[in-house]
Amino acid sequence: MYYDVILSGFGGQGILLIGDILAQAAMMEDRHVTWMPAYGVEMRGGAANCTVVISSETIGSPLTDRPCGLVSMSKPSLLKFQDKIKKDGLLVVNTSFVEEDLITRDDLETICLPASELAFQAVGQHKMANMVVLGAFLAASNVVDCKTVETALESLFQEEKQKLIPPMIQALHCGINYREKQEV
DSSP: OEEEEEEEEETTSSHHHHHHHHHHHHHHTTOEEEEEEEEOSSSSSSEEEEEEEEESSOOSOSOOSSOSEEEEOSHHHHHHHGGGSOTTOEEEEETTTSOGGGOOOSSSEEEEEOHHHHHHHHHSOGGGHHHHHHHHHHHHHOSSOHHHHHHHHHHHSOGGGGGGHHHHHHHHHHHHHHHHHHHO
16 A cells, blocks of 8 residues: 655645644554655745655655645645646645636546635634545545544644644544535
């Protein structure tokens, strides 16, 4: 098993966090993992992305030229990375910030979802959009189990931040449910 994904958007959208959550969950499932963040110098609003590689075997490099998947939370990230996804790969796009007509690939499994609006409907917080797209990504890729992601959340957040976990899990399931409804 080998899966690599680029998670991308603006700083402040929780891109690096969902990459970290994904990496933690994969490690909990006894997989080999690399997590490589990259971000601009701006505190918020600059480019942010991370590459997560998950494998059942030792990983030679954290870099990827042709990832299996892309999660895009911003227009610049879609424009920068969509041509790199390998044929028949997975593209998850937050249409709250990205117009669907900017998607130029028809050889990908594409999930377009208004993640910010869905997060607000699910938990009353737009900032949980990252968890919504992570849920949709998990539902489509099956790269790690959702229950493992929930366990990873508990291990990543310190005691004083434990109150964040229930809405994060709710937003995660919102994305999973959105994806599952698309399949019908």
